[in-house]
Amino acid sequence: MKRHGALPRGIRGGSIAALAATLLFAAGCGGGGSDGGGSTDQSLKVSSLGYCSEIPLWWAKDKGLFADHGLDVELVEAGGGGSTTIAAAVGGSVDVAFTAPGEVIQAIQGGTPLTWIATAYGFPTDEKAATSGAMVKEDSDVERFSDLEGKTVALTAVGGVSEATVAGAIRADGGDPSSVKWVALPGGQLLQAVLSGKVDVAQTPLPVESMEGLRNIGSPHTLVTGGVSMPFAGYAQTTDFYESHQEQSEAFFDALTEAGEQLNDPANAEEMYDVMSSHCGQTVEALKQTPMNPIMADVNMPGLEKYVDILVEGSVVQEDTLPDLTVMVAPFAQSGS
Incomplete structure (x- = not known):
């Protein structure tokens, strides 16, 4: 466009x-x-x-x-x-x-x-050089961004660029972000919210202090670029x-x-x-x-x-x-x- x-x-x-x-x-x-x-x-x-x-x-x-x-x-x-x-x-x-x-x-x-x-x-256009990730619990059924339809996603702020980027990653992966519930949390609470089950996924900078119990489904920032x-x-x-x-x-x-x-x-x-x-x-x-x-x-x-x-x-x-x-x-x- x-x-x-x-x-x-x-x-x-x-x-x-x-x-x-x-x-x-x-x-x-x-x-x-x-x-x-x-x-x-x-x-x-x-x-x-x-x-x-x-x-x-x-x-x-x-x-x-x-x-x-x-x-x-x-x-x-x-x-x-x-x-x-x-x-x-x-x-x-x-x-x-x-x-x-x-x-x-x-x-x-x-x-x-x-x-x-x-x-x-x-x-970043290369997943290997990603500066952000989307963290889910290790046993989560979420494998990719299109799986976030109907899920609860935590960010440090809603309604801004971060939300637009994750929503763009969902669309780029063939999903529809309209059913996603967006939740704003302080940065220090994002990963614990995932581990406790309060939210399904948290977008966070990389690297994280510990990946125990967590899994990264990918970088929304990298996915939305499409290599551009x-x-x-x-x-x-x-x-x-x-x-x-x-x-x-x-x-x-x-x-x-x-x-x-x-x-x-x-x-x-x-x-x-x-x-x-x-x-x-x-x-x-x-x-x-x-x-x-x-x-x-x-x-x-x-x-x-x-x-x-x-x-x-x-x-x-x-x-x-x-x-x-x-x-x-x-x-x-x-x-x-």
């Missing part, structure tokens, strides 16, 4: 309305993320949530790649999630928000123009800021592209884990046991189209007000079109 439609025409849905209210408040408190056209300013304030998967950003900073591309990048620690960082960009406290495509689309649908300038990492590269998280700016700082935005993308090339070189693996450990607080040993999402800076546009289809089917974003993705994504960041 092509997503090159009309520009946003209004707000649809409670989650979009709530995000829009946050963004309107932020806009009233700041400068809208633009300094009025100071295109010669080489400084960029970039939000970071402290995730270990933000390694391209840290590598580019620590290895001087941003400086090599003429940028003075300041990393700004942020709490909350992608909608919080978007609000910070709208309010002017950061220039670049670390966020996800769905949250960018929600903001645009709420009336806040944003531009995606670089991807940080994508969905899809962006998972990355960086966006207010469109006003982007339009007055396009040279800096492209330099940011180029630096992350170079970082990705170096990080994907096995010769740099040990140093990569050292840099990750120094920023996200995990030990090198733990990081080596943790699957990594594929690192990329560009946006595979067919993959983004596929991802948006999943979000629409899961009612995370509204189809009738979808932005033109070829406008939402900066031209230099687009690939595969």
Whole structure:
């Protein structure tokens, strides 16, 4: 399904309305993320949530790649999630928000123009490199995602991207997710809920501390890709800021592209884990046991189209007000079109 439609025409849905209210408040408190056209300013304030998967950003900073591309990048620690960082960009406290495509689309649908300038990492397309799993009891009759029809599925949050992804995996496996009961639980309670029989399956990051009594039926994130590269998280700016700082935005993308090339070189693996450990607080040993999402800076546009289809089917974003993705994504960041 092509997503090159009309520009946003209004707000649809409670989650979009709530995000829009946050963004309107932020806009009233700041400068809208633009300094009025100071295109010669080489400084960029970039939000970071402290995730270990933000390694391209840290590598580019620590290895001087941003400086090599003429940028003075300041990393700004942020709490909350992608909608919080978007609000910070709208309010002017950061220039670049670390966020996800769905949250960018929600903001645009709420009336806040944003531009995606670089991807940080994508969905894993290989089950062997899966970063998430769907855990059932060892003796469960659930063998695959299509078996989840009529079952109770636990997530850390319902009604969002995680639910849409699991529902997409059920559809991709030939099932119908409409009869699934979705339950939100704290992350620390997910596996115990499966073992106790409170829920039939729990979607959780990999690896888990113990697989005793549990079985993984597969990764919903991997299944929904169908082998197509899809962006998972990355960086966006207010469109006003982007339009007055396009040279800096492209330099940011180029630096992350170079970082990705170096990080994907096995010769740099040990140093990569050292840099990750120094920023996200995990030990090198733990990081080596943790699957990594594929690192990329560009946006595979067919993959983004596929991802948006999943979000629409899961009612995370509204189809009738979808932005033109070829406008939402900066031209230099687009690939595969």
